[in-house]
Amino acid sequence: MKIKIHRRGTVALLATALVLAACGAAPVQNWPGIAASDTTAYVAFGTNIYAVNTADGVKRWQFPVESDSKVGPFYADPLLAGDLLIVTSFNKSAYALDPATGAQKWVFAGSTDRLIAGAAASGNQVFIASADSNLYAVDLATGSKNWTFTAKGGLWAAPLATGDTVYVPSMDHHLYALDSVSGSQKWAVELNGASAGTPAITGGTLFVGSLNDTLYALDSATGRELWKVTAAGWVWGAPLVTDTALYFGDLHGKVYSVDPATGKVNWTSQPDAAVRSTLAVQGDTLIVPTNSGSVFGLSTADGAVRWQKSLDDDNADRLLASPVVVGDRVLIAPLSAKYLVYALNIGDGAVQWFFDPKAK
Amino acid sequence: MWNSLIIYPFTNALLLLYSLVGQNFTWAIIIFTILIRLLTVPLTISSQRNQARMAEMQPKLKELQEKYKDQPEKLNAEMAALGYGPGQMLGGCLPMLIQFPLLIGLYQSITYAMAVTPLSLLDLYHAIYPFFPNFAGLVPVNNHFLWLNLALPDPIYVLPVLVAATTWLQQAVMTPAAQPGGDAKSAQMTKSMGMSMTIMFAFMSLQFASGLSIYFVVSNLIGLVQYGFIDSKSRARTLAMLRLGPQPVAPAPALKSGKAGRKSGKSARAGAKK
Numbered sequence: 146m147k148i149k150i151h152r153r154g155t156v157a158l159l160a161t162a163l164v165l166a167a168c169g170a171a172p173v174q175n176w177p178g179i180a181a182s183d184t185t186a187y188v189a190f191g192t193n194i195y196a197v198n199t200a201d202g203v204k205r206w207q208f209p210v211e212s213d214s215k216v217g218p219f220y221a222d223p224l225l226a227g228d229l230l231i232v233t234s235f236n237k238s239a240y241a242l243d244p245a246t247g248a249q250k251w252v253f254a255g256s257t258d259r260l261i262a263g264a265a266a267s268g269n270q271v272f273i274a275s276a277d278s279n280l281y282a283v284d285l286a287t288g289s290k291n292w293t294f295t296a297k298g299g300l301w302a303a304p305l306a307t308g309d310t311v312y313v314p315s316m317d318h319h320l321y322a323l324d325s326v327s328g329s330q331k332w333a334v335e336l337n338g339a340s341a342g343t344p345a346i347t348g349g350t351l352f353v354g355s356l357n358d359t360l361y362a363l364d365s366a367t368g369r370e371l372w373k374v375t376a377a378g379w380v381w382g383a384p385l386v387t388d389t390a391l392y393f394g395d396l397h398g399k400v401y402s403v404d405p406a407t408g409k410v411n412w413t414s415q416p417d418a419a420v421r422s423t424l425a426v427q428g429d430t431l432i433v434p435t436n437s438g439s440v441f442g443l444s445t446a447d448g449a450v451r452w453q454k455s456l457d458d459d460n461a462d463r464l465l466a467s468p469v470v471v472g473d474r475v476l477i478a479p480l481s482a483k484y485l486v487y488a489l490n491i492g493d494g495a496v497q498w499f500f501d502p503k504a505k
Numbered sequence: 506m507w508n509s510l511i512i513y514p515f516t517n518a519l520l521l522l523y524s525l526v527g528q529n530f531t532w533a534i535i536i537f538t539i540l541i542r543l544l545t546v547p548l549t550i551s552s553q554r555n556q557a558r559m560a561e562m563q564p565k566l567k568e569l570q571e572k573y574k575d576q577p578e579k580l581n582a583e584m585a586a587l588g589y590g591p592g593q594m595l596g597g598c599l600p601m602l603i604q605f606p607l608l609i610g611l612y613q614s615i616t617y618a619m620a621v622t623p624l625s626l627l628d629l630y631h632a633i634y635p636f637f638p639n640f641a642g643l644v645p646v647n648n649h650f651l652w653l654n655l656a657l658p659d660p661i662y663v664l665p666v667l668v669a670a671t672t673w674l675q676q677a678v679m680t681p682a683a684q685p686g687g688d689a690k691s692a693q694m695t696k697s698m699g700m701s702m703t704i705m706f707a708f709m710s711l712q713f714a715s716g717l718s719i720y721f722v723v724s725n726l727i728g729l730v731q732y733g734f735i736d737s738k739s740r741a742r743t744l745a746m747l748r749l750g751p752q753p754v755a756p757a758p759a760l761k762s763g764k765a766g767r768k769s770g771k772s773a774r775a776g777a778k779k
Binding site: 173174175176220261298299301316337338339341355356357358378379381396419421465480 | 622623624625626627630631641642644645
């Protein structure tokens with residue numbers, strides 16, 4: 146009896162340790178990533194990448210076919226580059242897949258830390274940002290490494306690759322401009338806060354958000370500050386640039402429309418909660434997902450709310466992933482909800498279809 | 506409620522310390538652990554004293570249980586006279602129960618402040634008070650210290666070994682030695698639980714962020730120091746364990762009053778010989 150008591154106590158304690166360790170091993174670490182062509186949406190979340198028919202939400206394929214803890218988890222926005230789909234994983238590897246079948250073409254395993262951000266591509270190169278502070282330039286066709294650039298801190302945002310320059314935001318409070326062929330640094334600017342969002346560019350002006358509540362407009366050739374807008378909270382998502390305006394949201398829950406030439410704020414709007422994601426636009430409707438589980442359709446002219454769709458009924462309490470517009474629909478991937486993807490009509494927010502990865 | 510009362514204040518305090526000590530998160534963890542343990546000193550010492558006193562009563566309790574095994578009412582009366590009752594038992598547990606949420610909160614706030622994933626960084630943003638000075642300048646927290654990435658387990662297993670050693674030492678020092686005539690089964694079980702705790706914490710530090718292992722080590726060491734300051738017996742016991750020397754055998758209490766455990770060593774030893 147005495148031995149039984151001791152064993153039970155020991156077993157109970159060790160079981161507790163195992164449960165605690167298991168709980169800490171693989172929690173959800175990020176929101177889903179999503180990208181789309183005209184016909185197929187690619188969704189990264191947890192153990193798999195899913196290819197989904199954008200017409201009806203039916204799954205085309207998933208990668209890996211059987212869940213493999215050594216391959217995922219996937220969270221970053223996938224990237225369509227040439228005839229490949231590039232996906233990055235928290236397991237420190239990037240994979241090139243066939244967008245039609247999900248078959249693996251190559252894998253890049255040169256990072257020493259998680260790949261939190263998605264990739265960028267330009268010419269025949271793919272640029273992979275890593276939390277190990279390195280930007281890896283790899284050959285698009287083979288996945289072999291061309292060069293490495295080391296920042297002073299982790300890279301959590303996908304770089305922006307345009308022609309001969311790669312712009313790399315870093316958690317070390319800097320934005321770097323690199324020569325895309327050699328990887329040498331052209332310039333770097335201090336952003337007074339970490340930067341976790343991909344920059345945007347139009348003409349010769351580069352726009353980048355910072356976690357010090359600021360959106361900066363920089364000369365893309367020199368990094369010189371042209372103007373800045375002070376926000377009410379962290380600016381995390383990438384700015385959205387159109388011909389007439391620049392749109393972004395902040396974690397305080399404000400949405401801004403700004404003149405990209407001067408930095409003059411056209412209007413601001415305050416939906417119901419923090420805005421983490423990059424916004425999307427279709428025609429004169431601006432799509433704004435919020436941290437409360439609601440999607441807003443705002444007028445691009447004045448920020449007035451045209452419609453609001455709450456996904457709360459499906460326990461979608463956090464909409465942090467950037468929306469993707471496909472035709473007259475916008476795809477929303479909640480962090481936790483009954484379904485992984487919702488396709489909403491851009492005109493009124495009505496749900497057109499949803500995607501359930503577990504559905505046969 | 507839990508977040509507002511415990512996690513958010515702790516996380517803010519931890520980050521404030523981080524900014525004050527030159528953005529060294531290891532020192533912030535160490536200082537904050539010390540501060541929390543100092544705040545709970547009265548609770549800890551009360552609990553440890555009660556625990557020691559209860560252990561010292563064990564031989565006498567066993568004797569009473571044998572003597573009055575057919576007279577439960579008399580047994581209860583005698584046990585109460587010895588100072589053993591629900592009030593005393595609660596008095597031993599309550600301080601531990603009160604400080605337990607604080608220790609869990611500290612553990613969680615360390616994880617919160619390190620914010621090693623985008624999701625946890627987003628949660629950190631909402632946890633920080635609006636008036637916090639220069640929060641943006643502190644993010645992300647510098648996780649590197651010596652060979653360690655505080656967000657990852659120690660790659661060369663130094664911290665898990667330290668966690669195991671300090672946990673074992675704390676358990677060994679604070680678990681009273683078996684009393685002559687005491688309950689051998691209970692003593693064996695306590696010893697077994699102590700070893701299990703050591704294995705459990707070592708296992709956890711192999712899996713969890715090394716920042717949490719630093720917290721475990723510092724917390725264990727402070728626990729040892731605190732125990733050493735309870736009274737001369739515990740101090741002697743702590744020092745003996747640290748020297749790996751023989752443990753002083755705790756004296757058995759006298760029967761007459763609930764303050765038996767505080768009697769002089771001489772009279773208590775005399776009681777034990779009866």
